[in-house]
Amino acid sequence: PERYNARDVEPKWRAAWDERGIFKLDETDPRPSYYVLEMFPYPSGRIHMGHVRNYTMGDVVARYKRARGFAVLHPMGWDAFGMPAENAAMQHNTHPATWTYANIATMKAQLKSMGLSLDWDREFATCDVEYYHQQQTLFLDFLKAGLVERKSAKVNWDPVDCTVLANEQVIEGRGWRSGALVEQRELTQWFFRITAFSEDLLSALDGLERWPEKVRLMQKNWIGRSEGMLVRFALAEGAPADQTELEVFTTRADTLFGASFLALSPDHPLAKAAAAGNPELAAFAEECRRVGTSAAALATIEKKGFDTGLRARHPFDPDWLLPVYVANFILMDYGTGAIFGCPAHDQRDLDFARAYGLPVTPVVLPEGADAATYTVGTEAHDADGRLINSRFLDGLTVDQAKEEVARRLEGENRSGRPVGQRQVNFRLRDWGISRQRYWGCPIPVIHCETCGVVPVPDADLPVKLPDDVTFDVPGNPLDRHPTWRHVPCPSCGKPARRETDTMDTFVDSSWYFARFTSPRATTPTKREVVDRWLPVDQYIGGVEHAILHLLYSRFFARAMKLTGHLGTTEPFAGLFTQGMVTHETYKGADGRWLFPEEVAIKDGAAIHVKTGEPVTIGAVESMSKSKKNVVDPDTIIASFGADTARWFMLSDTPPERDIQWTDSGVEGAARFVQRLWRLVGDLAELAAPAGTPAPVEASGPALDIRRLAHGALAEIENDIEKLRFNRAVARVYELANGLTGAIGDLDETSCHAADVRAAAREAAEILVRVFAPMMPHLAEECWTVLGQADLVAVAPWPKVEPSLLARDTITLPVQVNGRKRADITVPRAAGNAEVEAAVLGLDAVQRALDGKPPKKVIVVPQRIVNVVA
Numbered sequence: 057p058e059r060y061n062a063r064d065v066e067p068k069w070r071a072a073w074d075e076r077g078i079f080k081l082d083e084t085d086p087r088p089s090y091y092v093l094e095m096f097p098y099p100s101g102r103i104h105m106g107h108v109r110n111y112t113m114g115d116v117v118a119r120y121k122r123a124r125g126f127a128v129l130h131p132m133g134w135d136a137f138g139m140p141a142e143n144a145a146m147q148h149n150t151h152p153a154t155w156t157y158a159n160i161a162t163m164k165a166q167l168k169s170m171g172l173s174l175d176w177d178r179e180f181a182t183c184d185v186e187y188y189h190q191q192q193t194l195f196l197d198f199l200k201a202g203l204v205e206r207k208s209a210k211v212n213w214d215p216v217d218c219t220v221l222a223n224e225q226v227i228e229g230r231g232w233r234s235g236a237l238v239e240q241r242e243l244t245q246w247f248f249r250i251t252a253f254s255e256d257l258l259s260a261l262d263g264l265e266r267w268p269e270k271v272r273l274m275q276k277n278w279i280g281r282s283e284g285m286l287v288r289f290a291l292a293e294g295a296p297a298d299q300t301e302l303e304v305f306t307t308r309a310d311t312l313f314g315a316s317f318l319a320l321s322p323d324h325p326l327a328k329a330a331a332a333g334n335p336e337l338a339a340f341a342e343e344c345r346r347v348g349t350s351a352a353a354l355a356t357i358e359k360k361g362f363d364t365g366l367r368a369r370h371p372f373d374p375d376w377l378l379p380v381y382v383a384n385f386i387l388m389d390y391g392t393g394a395i396f397g398c399p400a401h402d403q404r405d406l407d408f409a410r411a412y413g414l415p416v417t418p419v420v421l422p423e424g425a426d427a428a429t430y431t432v433g434t435e436a437h438d439a440d441g442r443l444i445n446s447r448f449l450d451g452l453t454v455d456q457a458k459e460e461v462a463r464r465l466e467g468e469n470r471s472g473r474p475v476g477q478r479q480v481n482f483r484l485r486d487w488g489i490s491r492q493r494y495w496g497c498p499i500p501v502i503h504c505e506t507c508g509v510v511p512v513p514d515a516d517l518p519v520k521l522p523d524d525v526t527f528d529v530p531g532n533p534l535d536r537h538p539t540w541r542h543v544p545c546p547s548c549g550k551p552a553r554r555e556t557d558t559m560d561t562f563v564d565s566s567w568y569f570a571r572f573t574s575p576r577a578t579t580p581t582k583r584e585v586v587d588r589w590l591p592v593d594q595y596i597g598g599v600e601h602a603i604l605h606l607l608y609s610r611f612f613a614r615a616m617k618l619t620g621h622l623g624t625t626e627p628f629a630g631l632f633t634q635g636m637v638t639h640e641t642y643k644g645a646d647g648r649w650l651f652p653e654e655v656a657i658k659d660g661a662a663i664h665v666k667t668g669e670p671v672t673i674g675a676v677e678s679m680s681k682s683k684k685n686v687v688d689p690d691t692i693i694a695s696f697g698a699d700t701a702r703w704f705m706l707s708d709t710p711p712e713r714d715i716q717w718t719d720s721g722v723e724g725a726a727r728f729v730q731r732l733w734r735l736v737g738d739l740a741e742l743a744a745p746a747g748t749p750a751p752v753e754a755s756g757p758a759l760d761i762r763r764l765a766h767g768a769l770a771e772i773e774n775d776i777e778k779l780r781f782n783r784a785v786a787r788v789y790e791l792a793n794g795l796t797g798a799i800g801d802l803d804e805t806s807c808h809a810a811d812v813r814a815a816a817r818e819a820a821e822i823l824v825r826v827f828a829p830m831m832p833h834l835a836e837e838c839w840t841v842l843g844q845a846d847l848v849a850v851a852p853w854p855k856v857e858p859s860l861l862a863r864d865t866i867t868l869p870v871q872v873n874g875r876k877r878a879d880i881t882v883p884r885a886a887g888n889a890e891v892e893a894a895v896l897g898l899d900a901v902q903r904a905l906d907g908k909p910p911k912k913v914i915v916v917p918q919r920i921v922n923v924v925a
């Protein structure tokens with residue numbers, strides 16, 4: 057055969073797979089089930105290289121598991137609601153649905169050209185009415201179960217997009233899409249009570265053994281469980297009559313004797329009361345509010361405060377008065393919105409104390425420091441140590457001191473309540489899902505002046521988005537629609553109005569994995585089906601979703617279990633987060649970014665292809681449109697074929713790391729496609745006919761060939777199981793090299809030897825099947841060349857013959873009287889007597905024994921040999 061022409065060949069095989077429907081799953085298939093899922097894409101317009109990488113990995117797993125005899129669920133859909141569709145509608149005067157479904161069509165064709173083994177019959181978009189109908193059912197069920205709440209909350213308001221933003225959509229104080237400075241507003245919002253599961257969402261992380269440690273840690277920190285105490289400080293004279301004390305939350309009650317001030321959030325009731333009579337304080341509080349409330353922002357800002365003039369009494373010493381400040385680094389919605397500051401042991405407090413000339417008293421002496429000379433410089437000591445300057449706590453460890461303070465304060469009463477109380481706090485907040493947008497799932501409730509909030513009755517679901525909306529002015533088109541919001545109250549029949557908020561698009565992606573199990577059901581899920589397929593065995597996606605998407609999905613699984621829609625609480629048993637795709641960046645003479653295809657290398661220097669002007673090569677960065685360092689998957693697939701793109705994505709770089717896209721890398725992959733093609737052709741010429749059994753009694757070159765093939769097979773199997781795709785790829789290279797060498801070395805006679813020809817047949821078939829998950833089109837073509845009538849996509853995975861593995865020997869350390877003298881390599885299956893004889897035959901052992909017979913030889917099988925002289 058000549059050159060392999062991917063462009064002609066690939067579509068043919070995709071058609072063949074489609075025709076046979078081999079990727080369609082019958083969910084009642086009795087074989088063991090395996091669910092592999094990649095994070096579904098947002099239909100932004102075109103797929104990018106990140107998708108190619110993500111979906112190639114998933115596809116390798118899906119094809120491999122199918123070959124291993126699993127019934128594989130491998131679906132795809134579209135995370136289709138969200139702002140960009142509305143922005144596009146505004147800019148291009150189209151409807152968000154038109155834009156979205158057109159993008160889906162384009163991207164689906166692109167994904168199809170990659171040769172992914174997806175069950176397209178299960179496809180849906182989250183903006184399909186059938187999908188969001190079921191999401192409304194879930195909302196109402198959660199509402200009934202007490203998992204939904206309507207409450208007033210301070211929200212991040214994007215004044216340009218006119219919408220509420222989640223905290224994580226606020227980046228450095230600005231809206232993630234609009235870039236506008238975010239304001240704080242008080243609004244009535246819908247919330248999912250994710251905090252009802254705080255404890256379980258945290259503790260269950262330990263059971264997620266097939267999740268990256270890093271992701272578990274991020275989730276853990278996000279949930280943020282803190283064990284501490286509530287401590288009530290009595291206020292001295294001058295406090296408002298109805299506020300005689302101040303309660304703080306602390307995780308470091310052991311440091312109470314190092315306290316030098318108290319601080320309040322500007323929104324704390326006491327701060328507000330104080331500000332009422334003090335315009336300067338009111339102005340300060342206003343300034344704080346503008347900074348925003350994200351914890352990250354608060355950690356880095358310059359610490360500022362304002363003395364309220366109020367004084368609080370130390371809980372262990374009523375004569376000790378502490379100043380009460382309003383400070384810009386105290387959050388209102390954590391703990392009690394008030395703290396006691398201990399500068400020596402908390403960095404924020406130390407910065408604050410230095411700025412305002414407050415005392416800094418160390419109360420925890422670091423390990424190894426001298427109490428007489430120890431002072432605090434610019435760094436607070438927040439680690440362990442022994443208590444000093446703390447009266448009855450002196451000499452105790454931090455933990456003992458916490459315990460002692462808790463015991464004392466819990467035992468002490470003031471106006472009928474203990475002065476201190478142990479408390480567990482979570483950083484996790486309820487999930488505000490209200491968005492003042494059109495392109496989202498309508499929240500299915502009706503507001504009636506008489507009846508209040510009335511759920512839309514099941515029979516009236518779905519609450520469909522109206523089609524006739526306008527985007528000519530900012531704000532929510534649903535609000536200004538002439539009729540949509542006006543409905544009779546389902547309860548009393550009087551005129552009422554629909555909720556015009558829609559759900560956060562994170563809701564849509566929090567249960568799609570469950571929907572894929574019965575995508576056309578008239579209930580959110582079908583229990584007998586969903587319980588078989590969930591949890592997802594292997595979920596693959598970007599680490600940017602490590603916190604919210606996964607946490608929300610974990611919440612949904614719990615809420616759906618509680619409302620009877622699911623049987624499991626964890627949605628994803630295995631998680632893999634792949635790295636990004638990077639590329640060099642280029643800047644033209646005018647300082648503007650250039651696309652890679654605008655750049656050429658001439659005489660070792662980068663130039664602009666058209667103008668010939670010099671080009672500066674910049675850093676290697678994640679592909680992004682803004683820096684133009686992108687390569688279009690379509691272009692690559694059109695010129696090299698999908699298999700080359702897939703192979704490149706899997707090669708060289710460990711899948712969890714960033715991979716750099718280079719022309720030379722892609723060309724290397726393309727060359728390897730041709731090499732494999734020639735090698736399989738050569739093997740086919742040499743090989744015995746299809747159906748010839750493997751030569752069990754092989755020796756000489758036939759045995760070598762068998763060893764090569766089975767050795768590689770065992771490794772590749774193991775690598776794919778562990779998602780080490782780059783290693784699997786490297787083994788395919790090794791196998792190809794090994795087989796090329798082995799057949800090149802054959803002489804005329806061995807070429808005709810029956811065992812060699814049978815071994816070549818076996819090796820060729822193993823080779824094709826091990827690269828089939830990665831390069832499925834090429835594999836089909838090769839499979840045909842090998843005389844196979846059926847598709848390799850349905851061929852079972854080859855079976856490793858263990859006796860052929862090179863690893864049938866083992867190397868053991870040999871000790872004489874406890875000192876290591878040598879290593880010995882023996883057959884793994886060797887008995888103790890055989891090992892003993894071999895050991896005593898070693899020169900090093902004989903020398904150590906001085907020619908005398910040993911007293912004893914102890915063989916610890918597979919581990920070590922001890923000789924006692």
Ligand code: ANZ
Nearest residue numbers: 282305306307308311386387390391393395398401402
């Ligand atoms: C006194 C103290 C002394 C503290 C010390 C720390 C070190 P985590 O671990 O996050 O729960 N804090 C409490 N409420 C706060 C709020 N609303 N805004 C800002 N800070 C707040 O942190 C708990 C600690 O954070 C608490 O313990 C409190 O400061 C502060 F050497 O109390 B600590």
Ligand code: ZN
Nearest residue numbers: 504507545548
């Ligand atoms: Zn009513």
